[in-house]
Amino acid sequence: MKRNRILVIATRNKGKTAEIRDLLDAFPISIKNLDDFGPIPEVVEDGDTFDENAYKKASFTARVLGYPALSDDSGLVVTALDGAPGVHSARYAGPDASDAQRCSKLLGELEDQPDRSAAFECVISIAVPTGPALTYEGRCEGTIAHAPAGTNGFGYDPIFFYPPLDKTFAQLTMAEKSRVSHRGKALREVQDEFDKVLKWIDQQMPAPEIVGCQSPSQQG
Numbered sequence: 001m002k003r004n005r006i007l008v009i010a011t012r013n014k015g016k017t018a019e020i021r022d023l024l025d026a027f028p029i030s031i032k033n034l035d036d037f038g039p040i041p042e043v044v045e046d047g048d049t050f051d052e053n054a055y056k057k058a059s060f061t062a063r064v065l066g067y068p069a070l071s072d073d074s075g076l077v078v079t080a081l082d083g084a085p086g087v088h089s090a091r092y093a094g095p096d097a098s099d100a101q102r103c104s105k106l107l108g109e110l111e112d113q114p115d116r117s118a119a120f121e122c123v124i125s126i127a128v129p130t131g132p133a134l135t136y137e138g139r140c141e142g143t144i145a146h147a148p149a150g151t152n153g154f155g156y157d158p159i160f161f162y163p164p165l166d167k168t169f170a171q172l173t174m175a176e177k178s179r180v181s182h183r184g185k186a187l188r189e190v191q192d193e194f195d196k197v198l199k200w201i202d203q204q205m206p207a208p209e210i211v212g213c214q215s216p217s218q219q220g
């Protein structure tokens with residue numbers, strides 16, 4: 001019924017987009033990608049935390065497009081590297097590197113490293129054009145594998161080993177990954193209070209009153 005309400009997924013990452021869409025598909029809101037609009041400038045992700053970057057992406061997109069926007073800032077936090085690559089996960093091997101190059105750089109850094117513990121972290125921000133935002137977080141602990149395995153997913157999935165399922169994230173289906181992943185956890189919180197999110201959006205963005213417009217019956 002409320003399909004006329006729009007929520008823009010403010011990410012250029014196709015893997016994230018697919019996971020977010022899948023988990024929000026059942027809800028009464030029309031989900032749009034950035035590709036559904038003309039070109040908009042890229043947000044500079046120079047925050048020190050996932051929170052800051054998530055807020056920047058969601059609020060910028062909402063302001064530029066005039067619709068509520070949902071962003072995801074996430075990354076891999078590796079204990080033996082003092083939390084790196086963390087907020088720099090996307091640029092870890094240089095601005096134009098591929099996912100495979102990022103994975104391979106990380107495996108190189110961890111060669112001979114006995115402590116392979118790591119966690120994926122995710123912050124979801126839902127912002128309206130005037131600035132206010134809601135924030136949701138999720139975290140998933142695992143280890144860094146010794147070699148890539150699996151072809152599903154994206155990013156660091158082939159080297160993120162999840163001990164409870166004895167597989168890397170790239171060996172899981174999208175549904176299996178979302179059940180346990182950092183993003184899945186954050187989005188489950190969004191799902192749990194989706195009615196509240198919609199009400200909040202409506203309060204923040206009330207429909208404009210139409211002034212000076214009479215219905216035919218009111219016209220003399």
Ligand SMILES: O=P(O)(O)OP(=O)(O)OP(=O)(O)OC[C@H]1O[C@@H](n2cnc3c(O)ncnc32)[C@H](O)[C@@H]1O
Nearest residue numbers: 011012013072073074075076089090154155156157
């Ligand atoms: O900023 P947007 O446009 O959303 O897309 P991005 O890919 O740049 O995303 P981030 O800035 O949040 O950087 C996150 C990095 O961490 C990686 N990452 C995040 N979540 C992941 C997941 O579920 N599986 C594998 N890698 C992930 C991702 O591939 C990026 O390299």
Ligand SMILES: [Mg+2]
Nearest residue numbers: 012045073090
């Ligand atoms: Mg990014």
